[in-house]
Each structure stands twice: as structure tokens, then as C-alpha cells.
Amino acid sequence: MSELDMSQYLGIFLDEAEEQLQQLDEAIVKLEQSPDDIELLNTIFRAAHTLKGSSASMGFNRLATLTHRMENVLDLLRQGKMAVNREIIDVLLASLDRLRLLKDGLAAGSGESGEIDDVVARLESVLAPQKAAGDAAEKGGGHNLTLDDIEENVIRAAQVKGFNPYEIQVRLEQGCQMKGARAYLVFNNLKDVGEIIKSIPHTQDLEAERFDDTFTLVLVSREDADTLANIVKSISEIQEVVVRPIRLAEDMEKTTRKAPAAGGGEGPISQAEGRGGENRITQTVRVDVQRLENLMNLVGELVIDRTRLAEVGNGLKARLGSEELLETLEEVSMHIGRITSDLQEEIMKARMFPIDQVFNRFPRMVRDLARKAGKEIDFIVEGRETELDRTVIEEIGDPLIHLLRNAIDHGIEDPAERLKAGKPRRGTVRLRAFHQENQIVITVEDDGAGMDPEKIKAKAVEKGLISREAAARLHPREALDLIFQPGFSTADKVTDVSGRGVGMDIVRAHLEKINGTIDIRTTPGKGTCFTIKLPLTLAxxxxxxxxxxxxxxxxxxxxxxxxxxxxxxxxxxxxxxxxxxxxxxxxxxxxxxxxxxxxxxxxxxxxxxxxxxxxxxxxxxxxxxxxxxxxxxxxxxxxxxxxxxxxxxxxxxxxxxxxxxxxxxxxxxxxxxxxxxxxxxx
Structure with missing residues (x-):
């Protein structure tokens, strides 16, 4: 691929890679809480598989290699051959961090900067026990065939074109001197009558002869099973060939009918979608953010001129009375007003994004901070679908990070303290978003220790932020506002999480920048709730x-x-x-x-x-x-x-x-x- 071609597709790849990484980040954290959720595992596997494929097609070998190793671990989890535990989650998240580092290097123009050997070694150590068991199984003969969703979709697409899927197990003669060459001949002969879509072990292992004497292929072909078996048997040093038709589950057939694979031909579902049925797939297109900004500015000018046109019409009508031309002008003015309003509404919708784009980065952050602080926390997120303007979304991330860090470090107590206070061992942090009239409301609530206004006043006096006399006159609600003063902190010691005297003043500064407000409700011993109110748009x-x-x-x-x-x-x-x-x-x-x-x-x-x-x-x-x-x-x-x-x-x-x-x-x-x-x- 030429440099020009690479630059042409790099932006699309980076956008899609960021989406896949964010999906993996959120789903892996959920997996730790729901280790038996097979659908969640399938979602993670599909995201990793997609990222691996796109990385390989762009020639980014480190990204492809690392995601391939992650895929191996995830595949064993899906098959139930391994159980989800903290070690596996840690190594998957570490791999994810390294993938993001590689992606950021590509975005910065420095290539795939960063090594992957250490993370790959950790993944291999997780796979080692299963690999040993798999080698023992190979010696006993046979492979347990499993297909992922993408492979099953490929098979469905081939079936639409008249191909049949087969599982072909090949056993070489004992003492075969050139196993890799025999496997190559099997591949070469079968490719003339079909397409091989999977190999167990992987083709790289077959070429390097990293297998005992048995391998399995998944082939789609128009030929029958006997013909395929005879093609393989025609090769010397083949001891046994078993060809079995592959039958896919009925539920996968239904899924494929709803969303046919590319190249699957036309069918009744396509016609139904053309008639505007309920299953119509929404089509989207990526648009440069600056274009949306320009459109918003132009609509803003239209809104101003709409108001001016209406006022000019009213002024002329007051001077000249009711005349035919004035009535026409009034009619045109009203029509332009309606069109401008509709255009304004559509542009506003185009600029609206689900707040999930901000929220989905927090589960991983809360997990890491809780582990670092030695606390056990249930993190609940509500209202992910709430939409607001992209300019507001860009500014709200940092304030929420500070509030969540504050809830984890200052709010939620250690498990032993919670048990002593008669609370559940695990604390709860709840992040919620919802619309209220023409505003969006975001709350960050915890069931921790709460805040003591008297302690806050004492700390403020100690740090010289307020005089003792002024502190004595403060109402408890005003005392809570002191936490937004620069340099204020109630932490007894500085930690990696908070306590450095910065944070809450940044929260208020960011919110004021976007015309937002913040309110505090707290009860000592029961918990604290921060309520943020934001405008839907800043334009x-x-x-x-x-x-x-x-x-x-x-x-x-x-x-x-x-x-x-x-x-x-x-x-x-x-x-x-x-x-x-x-x-x-x-x-x-x-x-x-x-x-x-x-x-x-x-x-x-x-x-x-x-x-x-x-x-x-x-x-x-x-x-x-x-x-x-x-x-x-x-x-x-x-x-x-x-x-x-x-x-x-x-x-x-x-x-x-x-x-x-x-x-x-x-x-x-x-x-x-x-x-x-x-x-x-x-």
C-alpha cells in the first residue's frame, strides 16, 4: 500500500479503532462483574477480532499480533475452557492499554511506538495451561471445532451462493518427515474446489510444523463430501481423512436473515427494508466537526435575520396598514421562520451525542482507583442514552473525573470501616444523567461518609482560606462551598487518587465555562450527592x-x-x-x-x-x-x-x-x- 493510500485510510482506521478500544474497555470491566455472561464475552471477542482484522489489513503488525493473542484468551473463555478471574481481567486490561498506546502513536505520526513483548508474554502465560492440555488432546486425536460469529456469517453468505460448509480432519502417517509440506499440499489441492476459512492449528503453526500429526480445516465448496475426501487422499503420507458437513444453529440463521453478510445477494429482507420496515438499518456518515460548527454559525445568522424580518414586516404593517404586498411579505416571513426553525432543530440534533461517549470511560477508571485505594465499590451508571451538544460533552469529562475520584477517595470508606458502621462491605457510587426541561442534569452520588461542614470550616481556617470569625458566621450550606476554593482539601495525606489540594476548584471553573451549576447535598455518615445542571447547547x-x-x-x-x-x-x-x-x-x-x-x-x-x-x-x-x-x-x-x-x-x-x-x-x-x-x- 502506498503512503498516499495509507494516509487516505488512516483516519478511518483510527476512528474505528478508538470505537473498538472503548467498547473493549467498558465490556472487559463489566465481564469482571458478570463472568458468566456469554453474550458479553461474544461482544468482546467480536470487537477484538474486528480490530485484529483491520490492523492486519493496514499493515500494523504489532496491533494485529497483540489483538490476536487477546483473541486466543477470549476464545478459550467463550468455550468454557478457562474461567474469568482477576488475573485474566488484569492482563486483558493491560493489553488494552498497550493497544491504545500503539494507536496513539499512529495518530501522532510516530508509527507503532511501544513494545508488546512483555504483554504478549503475560497473555501466553495465561494460555500456557490450556495449551499444554490442548497438546495432550491432539496426541489423543481429534479437535473440538468452534466457530465465532464472523466465521458463521461467512459460511451463511457462502451458503446463499450455493456453497456447502465442511469440517475436514486430516491425520498424517506416523513418522511423516515433512508435515508442513503435506499440510501445504492439502491446502493447495483444496483451494481449487473451494475456500478454506479456518485452520486448527493456525496456518503459521502448520507451516512451522508446530503440531503432532492431525489438523482440521473448515472449507466451503460446491463439491460433495466424498469428492473432497478423495482429493485429500490422493496426497501421499495421509493416513486418514474425515469429512463432515457443518450444521449451524437455527438462531444464527435468523440473525443472518436480518443482517445478510456482504455479497450475500438480494432477498426478501432487503425488499422489506426498502419499503421502510421496522428493521431498516440506520445509515450513518462521518462528518468533520468543523463543518457542523460552520453550519451552526450559519443557522445562528438565519435565526437573527428571521427575527429582524419579522420585526420589519410588523413595522411596515403598522405604517402602511393591510396591503396585498405586505400580506405576501408576512406570509413569506412566516414560511422562512418555520423553515429556519426546522433547520435549526435538525442541525442541533446533528450536534447532539449520547453522553455515553463520556460515561463509558469511567467504569475502568473507577475499578483501577478502587483497587489502588483498597476499597470495594459497585459503580452504577444510568442515563447513558441522554444526549447533549458536543461542545458540552467536550467540557464535562474533567469535572466528572474529579467528582468520581473525590467519591472514591474521600467518600467511600474502607471495607472494615463500613462494616464497623453497619454498612455493606461494598460501597456504591452512582452516576446518573437525565433531561430536565431545557437542561441536562448529572448526579454523582455515593453512600460513603458524607461531609461534615464543621470539619470543612476548620480545614479552611487552618489553610488560611478564611478567617475564624468569617467561618463562624457561615451557614452549613455555605461551608460546603468552601471545598471549591483553590488549594482546599480535607485529605489527611496525599495519595495517587486525591488530596493534593486541586480538583474541586477545577470542577467549578469548567462548569462555569459552559454556563453550568453545581450543588451539594450531604449527610454525615450517609453519603454525598453532587448535582450538575448544564445547558443542552452553548450556541x-x-x-x-x-x-x-x-x-x-x-x-x-x-x-x-x-x-x-x-x-x-x-x-x-x-x-x-x-x-x-x-x-x-x-x-x-x-x-x-x-x-x-x-x-x-x-x-x-x-x-x-x-x-x-x-x-x-x-x-x-x-x-x-x-x-x-x-x-x-x-x-x-x-x-x-x-x-x-x-x-x-x-x-x-x-x-x-x-x-x-x-x-x-x-x-x-x-x-x-x-x-x-x-x-x-x-
Whole structure:
């Protein structure tokens, strides 16, 4: 294969290899928990077999060799000749790590960098007892034929074309001097009347004469059994030939009818799929991510122009009244609006990916961390099918890693401690994702020791993050927020898992970057639950538009709880903080102009509109001059020239061409230092 051809297919190979490696990673970890799951073993075997085949076809010998050795181990597990144990799982995962290293080397352009001899030796040591037993069985005569799913599919495809499958057992005469040459002659004579799809032992072993005196072939041919037997017997030094037709299970026949192998010809199922039956196979195509980004930007511009066109039409109608041309313009405007909405929805769907792409890397990580920490953990994952925008998926991985590491190291206790506390020996860590209105919610929950607010405050004082007087004034819920301070850690010692004073501050920073929030619920001795709320997309969002000081601002609807109207007489003061009582609860008030550094005093008026926003358990009311309404907006970055402005998350273009600023609610609240907590509300 030329260098040009290699570069043409390398990208496709790397994408598919990454999918196979991720599938293997997740399935092997599951296998440790369900060692008797034959279907899971078949899934692992198929993934390894596919990776081996594609690696060999691309000429990547180390990848192919290592996956071939893994395949041998997996095949013995499928046949029940070996039982799944921790040693086998460890060596399979080690092999997987080496495969990923080789794949990353190819992606970086440095070739198959990395040795495999040590991992291959570990796999061979696992195979050694079975290999010895197999050699003894060979001396006793005969082979136990097993076919994997791919080989059975090949046979089915051949049967459709009129070929019959046979198992051919050949025994050479004792004392045969050139066993490899005799095996070659058998292969050479049979290839004229059919196709050999399997050899036991492998052809490499036959050529090297690493077998006793018996070997077995799987052949598909249009000839009958007697003809095949006579072809083999015509070769000298052949003592015995046994030819048996191969019968496949009925359930495999049904599976093959649903998904015929390539080259299997046309059939009734293909016609049914053409009519749009329920079994229609979904066709997919790989698309460059940058193209999706460009499409999203173009759709965003269409959304802006749709709004502007509607406003222009309304303005003309107000000036000129109802005329035929205006009615046509209004009709066209509405039609463009519908098409733009549909186009926007389709592009959004194209950018949506199952969160499983992030979740499937965690079972292996949790297993390794739990073993390193000496803890026993049941890891439960729910909501893998939940979809969200790829830009959000890219950012959510690191925060979840830190939360899971925190749950394993700080949350779940040692088995002895759990038993002493009356808990099951094995701890539980649950990762869950689900949709809630226009947000996605992810929870990381453990049934461990929980967090003690007093201990957190003491640690914060010890590390100089807060004064002793300020710590004494903190409500327990506010004390929990201290864990997000840079440099904070409650670990008594530094471990490989955590306790280095980094992590939770990174979690909040990542989440704020994608307009997400995080909340903590904990009960000492019972466990802790972190709840993350994220927008479905970062490109287009629904917002509440308000006007203040002649400028239009947008509150992300995800942060808005409700809107109320109050009179100046209802405004009270608690600890020099403006508040209002809403349904028996004290709500802190802030004038939006003051929060943005424009004006401290409220403008005179008979009543004020208050937008109540929430961050976790905190709720604050922002007094605004005018309410405009709810609208779908396209989020635009302020750019590097303007930089990051406190309280402003971005901008959007309005229907009349003006610019509205999108508010960063958390930044506004942090900048004010408002004591929006339960202590104020009590």
C-alpha cells in the first residue's frame, strides 16, 4: 500500500479503532462483574477480532499480533475452557492499554511506538495451561471445532451462493518427515474446489510444523463430501481423512436473515427494508466537526435575520396598514421562520451525542482507583442514552473525573470501616444523567461518609482560606462551598487518587465555562450527592430579555425561577441588605444597575419588576426597569479584544440590529458578595 493510500485510510482506521478500544474497555470491566455472561464475552471477542482484522489489513503488525493473542484468551473463555478471574481481567486490561498506546502513536505520526513483548508474554502465560492440555488432546486425536460469529456469517453468505460448509480432519502417517509440506499440499489441492476459512492449528503453526500429526480445516465448496475426501487422499503420507458437513444453529440463521453478510445477494429482507420496515438499518456518515460548527454559525445568522424580518414586516404593517404586498411579505416571513426553525432543530440534533461517549470511560477508571485505594465499590451508571451538544460533552469529562475520584477517595470508606458502621462491605457510587426541561442534569452520588461542614470550616481556617470569625458566621450550606476554593482539601495525606489540594476548584471553573451549576447535598455518615445542571447547547439559548439604563440584557432562562412585581413600600432592610418577603421567605434584592456598576440608587417608580434567579439553593431578586419578554437568542463571544467582563457572559444581536448583553448570573452574585443563604431567609 502506498503512503498516499495509507494516509487516505488512516483516519478511518483510527476512528474505528478508538470505537473498538472503548467498547473493549467498558465490556472487559463489566465481564469482571458478570463472568458468566456469554453474550458479553461474544461482544468482546467480536470487537477484538474486528480490530485484529483491520490492523492486519493496514499493515500494523504489532496491533494485529497483540489483538490476536487477546483473541486466543477470549476464545478459550467463550468455550468454557478457562474461567474469568482477576488475573485474566488484569492482563486483558493491560493489553488494552498497550493497544491504545500503539494507536496513539499512529495518530501522532510516530508509527507503532511501544513494545508488546512483555504483554504478549503475560497473555501466553495465561494460555500456557490450556495449551499444554490442548497438546495432550491432539496426541489423543481429534479437535473440538468452534466457530465465532464472523466465521458463521461467512459460511451463511457462502451458503446463499450455493456453497456447502465442511469440517475436514486430516491425520498424517506416523513418522511423516515433512508435515508442513503435506499440510501445504492439502491446502493447495483444496483451494481449487473451494475456500478454506479456518485452520486448527493456525496456518503459521502448520507451516512451522508446530503440531503432532492431525489438523482440521473448515472449507466451503460446491463439491460433495466424498469428492473432497478423495482429493485429500490422493496426497501421499495421509493416513486418514474425515469429512463432515457443518450444521449451524437455527438462531444464527435468523440473525443472518436480518443482517445478510456482504455479497450475500438480494432477498426478501432487503425488499422489506426498502419499503421502510421496522428493521431498516440506520445509515450513518462521518462528518468533520468543523463543518457542523460552520453550519451552526450559519443557522445562528438565519435565526437573527428571521427575527429582524419579522420585526420589519410588523413595522411596515403598522405604517402602511393591510396591503396585498405586505400580506405576501408576512406570509413569506412566516414560511422562512418555520423553515429556519426546522433547520435549526435538525442541525442541533446533528450536534447532539449520547453522553455515553463520556460515561463509558469511567467504569475502568473507577475499578483501577478502587483497587489502588483498597476499597470495594459497585459503580452504577444510568442515563447513558441522554444526549447533549458536543461542545458540552467536550467540557464535562474533567469535572466528572474529579467528582468520581473525590467519591472514591474521600467518600467511600474502607471495607472494615463500613462494616464497623453497619454498612455493606461494598460501597456504591452512582452516576446518573437525565433531561430536565431545557437542561441536562448529572448526579454523582455515593453512600460513603458524607461531609461534615464543621470539619470543612476548620480545614479552611487552618489553610488560611478564611478567617475564624468569617467561618463562624457561615451557614452549613455555605461551608460546603468552601471545598471549591483553590488549594482546599480535607485529605489527611496525599495519595495517587486525591488530596493534593486541586480538583474541586477545577470542577467549578469548567462548569462555569459552559454556563453550568453545581450543588451539594450531604449527610454525615450517609453519603454525598453532587448535582450538575448544564445547558443542552452553548450556541442557541432561550433567555429573558430586560431593559435597564437604555440597554437590553438577557438572563439565561436556566437561571430564572420567576418574575414578580413589588412596590417601594414592600422593600425592607436586613443587615443593611435590601430584601422582600415572598411567600413567607426573605429574598435579597439587588438593583441590576448597581450590580453592573451603573447606578446605586433605584429610579423612582410606583412598582418594580423583580427577576428572581437561582444558583443551587441561593435565590436573589434583580430589580430591572423594564421587562421585554422571552426570546431565543444566538450566543456570541465578546472576543479577545474586549476580553472577559465581570457579570457578562457574551452578547447577541437583536431583531432591530442592536446588541444585547448576556448576563453571567454567578459572576454578578459573586461580585456583590450578597449573603443569599438560609440564614438570611430564616
Amino acid at each position: 442557541i439559548n432561550r433567555s429573558l430579555l430586560v431593559q435597564n439604563g437604555g440597554q437590553v440584557y438577557a438572563f439565561p432562562l436556566a437561571n430564572v425561577i420567576e418574575i414578580i412585581s413589588i412596590t417601594p413600600a414592600e422593600i425592607q432592610y436586613v443587615h443593611r441588605q435590601q430584601v422582600v418577603v415572598v411567600r413567607g421567605r426573605v429574598l435579597p434584592l439587588v438593583y441590576l444597575g448597581h450590580a453592573l456598576g451603573q447606578a446605586r440608587e433605584l429610579p423612582p417608580g410606583e412598582s418594580y419588576a423583580v427577576v428572581i434567579v437561582g444558583l443551587a439553593e441561593k435565590q436573589i431578586g434583580f430589580i430591572v426597569e423594564n421587562l421585554i419578554g422571552e426570546q431565543e437568542i444566538v450566543i456570541k463571544s465578546l472576543g479577545n479584544f474586549i476580553g472577559k467582563i465581570p457579570g457578562i457572559a457574551g452578547a447577541t444581536i437583536m431583531g432591530d440590529g442592536s446588541v444585547a448583553l448576556i448576563l453571567d448570573v454567578r459572576s454578578l452574585i459573586d461580585g456583590l458578595g450578597v449573603e443569599a443563604n438560609r440564614e438570611l431567609a430564616s
